[in-house]
Amino acid sequence: MKKHIPLKKFSQNFLIDSNIIKKIIEFINPKLNETLVEIGPGLAALTRPICHLINELIIVEIDYSLLERLKKFSFYSKLVVFHQDALTFDYLELFNKKNQLIRVFGNLPYNISTSLILYLFQKIQIIKDMNFMLQKEVAERLIASPGSKSYGRLSIIAQYYCNMTKLLNVSPKCFRPVPQVDSIFINLTPYATNYYPYFTHDVRVLSYITNLAFQKRRKILRHSLGQIFSEKVLITLDINPRLRPENISILQYCKLSNYMIENNIYQNYI
Ligand code: SAM
Numbered sequence: 001m002k003k004h005i006p007l008k009k010f011s012q013n014f015l016i017d018s019n020i021i022k023k024i025i026e027f028i029n030p031k032l033n034e035t036l037v038e039i040g041p042g043l044a045a046l047t048r049p050i051c052h053l054i055n056e057l058i059i060v061e062i063d064y065s066l067l068e069r070l071k072k073f074s075f076y077s078k079l080v081v082f083h084q085d086a087l088t089f090d091y092l093e094l095f096n097k098k099n100q101l102i103r104v105f106g107n108l109p110y111n112i113s114t115s116l117i118l119y120l121f122q123k124i125q126i127i128k129d130m131n132f133m134l135q136k137e138v139a140e141r142l143i144a145s146p147g148s149k150s151y152g153r154l155s156i157i158a159q160y161y162c163n164m165t166k167l168l169n170v171s172p173k174c175f176r177p178v179p180q181v182d183s184i185f186i187n188l189t190p191y192a193t194n195y196y197p198y199f200t201h202d203v204r205v206l207s208y209i210t211n212l213a214f215q216k217r218r219k220i221l222r223h224s225l226g227q228i229f230s231e232k233v234l235i236t237l238d239i240n241p242r243l244r245p246e247n248i249s250i251l252q253y254c255k256l257s258n259y260m261i262e263n264n265i266y267q268n269y270i
Helices: 018-028 047-051 064-070 074-078 091-098 113-121 136-143 153-161 203-215 231-236 250-262
Strands: 035-039 057-061 079-083 102-107 127-135 162-170 183-190
Touching: 018 047, 018 127, 018 162, 018 183, 035 047, 035 091, 047 057, 047 074, 057 064, 064 079, 074 079, 091 102, 113 127, 113 136, 113 153, 127 136, 127 162, 136 153, 136 162, 136 183, 153 162, 153 183, 153 203, 153 250, 203 250
Parallel strands: 035 057, 035 102, 057 079, 102 127
Antiparallel strands: 127 183, 162 183
16 A cells, blocks of 8 residues: 555644554543544554454544544454544534443644634533644633633633643654654543533633634733623622633633623624
């Protein structure tokens, strides 16, 4: 078979470092009867060792030529193959079929990683956990705390849904072709529905309000949220109207969204 030429349009940077691969498999720690979905198996760097540990692995890969290559391997019989864009894959249907929470993992194509994570958040109730290799900056945005440069809408929505643990720093040298960015392997585990550290009546309102606040990152809240919240209301909610969006905690953003809902002023906005 001819050598595969990596496609930039599909963010094909294949993992080649056996030490890193071993660590990733240990972190994922797959169990025999779990429902595991790998996004973008590529040349099977993770697929092969995972298949040694379980009987069935669901793979979602957009590049048909890569799926063709997998056919020659003995572990192919363990694969349930979807030639599909991971952004359109029906995770809910899979959950209904398997009747158990699903585990999603992958060395993600960096061009779709944020969209995919946001897409999976919409189905959070069917997900047991997610283990992803991400571009360092994206991982930093996910776990950022208020006051930091990386803190923004993605941090708030991600931390609303998930407990996250940074597992590994991964150098560009561990991939071929060598990417121009550093990477981080991270675990995202959704909070149990009865154990959310934050509360909002409707996450769509939280999403709306964070979008509005961070659209103009340099503006103070009195200005960016002024059309919805008067200065007096912000103060009543214990929020300093002169602060910038990056200085407001997730709890405070939840307070803002709940205020909109409880006072029936959200319908026009979402
Ligand atoms: N898992 C392999 C590894 O670690 O070496 C490959 C990782 S590579 C960074 C990303 C993989 O995702 C490639 O195989 C690529 O073809 C695939 N891919 C890219 N965009 C995709 C999409 N929208 N849906 C599913 N797979 C995609």
